[in-house]
Amino acid sequence: MFNKRYYYVLKVQYLGYRFHGWQKQPNLKTVHLMIDRTLNYIFEGKRFKSLGSGRTDAMVSAEEAAFELFVYEPLEDLNEFLALFNHNLPQDIRALSIRQVDEKFNIINSAKTKEYLYVFAHGDKFHPFCAPIMTTILQELDIELMKQGAKLFEGFHNFKTYCYKATDNGIYNREILTCEIVENTIFTANFFPETSYLLRVRGQGFMRNQIRLIMGALIKLGRGDITLEYIQDSLKPESIEVMDYIAPASGLILNKIEFE
Numbered sequence: 001m002f003n004k005r006y007y008y009v010l011k012v013q014y015l016g017y018r019f020h021g022w023q024k025q026p027n028l029k030t031v032h033l034m035i036d037r038t039l040n041y042i043f044e045g046k047r048f049k050s051l052g053s054g055r056t057d058a059m060v061s062a063e064e065a066a067f068e069l070f071v072y073e074p075l076e077d078l079n080e081f082l083a084l085f086n087h088n089l090p091q092d093i094r095a096l097s098i099r100q101v102d103e104k105f106n107i108i109n110s111a112k113t114k115e116y117l118y119v120f121a122h123g124d125k126f127h128p129f130c131a132p133i134m135t136t137i138l139q140e141l142d143i144e145l146m147k148q149g150a151k152l153f154e155g156f157h158n159f160k161t162y163c164y165k166a167t168d169n170g171i172y173n174r175e176i177l178t179c180e181i182v183e184n185t186i187f188t189a190n191f192f193p194e195t196s197y198l199l200r201v202r203g204q205g206f207m208r209n210q211i212r213l214i215m216g217a218l219i220k221l222g223r224g225d226i227t228l229e230y231i232q233d234s235l236k237p238e239s240i241e242v243m244d245y246i247a248p249a250s251g252l253i254l255n256k257i258e259f260e
Contacts, residue, residue: 032052034089047072068107121137121192121195145222
């Protein structure tokens with residue numbers, strides 16, 4: 001006899017600086033591990049399963065991530081459950097919302113759009129408290145040139161150059177809906193530099209380290225190591241370039257995830 005299952009989607013945010021990414025790994029502290037430990041505690045050992053909408057790397061943070069929860073008894077009061085969940089989560093993870101879905105919903109395969117932000121500043125050594133969510137580039141960068149470079153990534157392109165350890169079997173023709181560099185007005189603190197910036201990237205799916213490799217290319221562009229023409233050529237179907245600079249993880253934030 002099969003037990004009836006109940007399905008819920010939860011959105012969470014977390015500071016990734018002390019975690020080894022989302023995915024569970026032996027002997028390492030990960031976001032998914034801490035979420036499942038908390039769920040196991042509040043469910044008092046009752047059967048459940050949780051499945052994330054995707055993975056974030058070590059030290060990457062999330063303003064809004066999502067996971068699906070499968071349980072075998074309905075949650076009677078969603079607001080009460082959310083409050084209990086937050087009460088028991090570690091302080092660098094917070095649950096934002098919960099909603100019930102049906103068995104047709106699949107958090108991995110359901111159409112969704114993700115928005116990532118990469119926070120950075122340049123030209124100086126800034127306060128150490130910035131480190132968890134901001135990357136500091138010591139050299140001066142040509143921000144205006146980087147803005148032009150970012151726009152080159154928009155649209156359908158061959159992104160094989162911007163996939164970590166790409167093989168010949170991957171699907172690299174993908175679309176980026178938005179790619180832009182703007183001044184940072186979202187994340188502020190009195191120890192932040194006077195001016196900092198965001199790389200904002202939106203799309204339906206991203207490959208391993210794709211955002212950080214794009215940011216790496218833009219940093220190299222801003223330093224004068226490569227040109228706009230190099231980026232244009234690297235996105236062509238015949239490109240065999242391999243981007244050799246992955247921007248640090250701690251500046252990357254999964255900012256928003258929207259399900260259609």
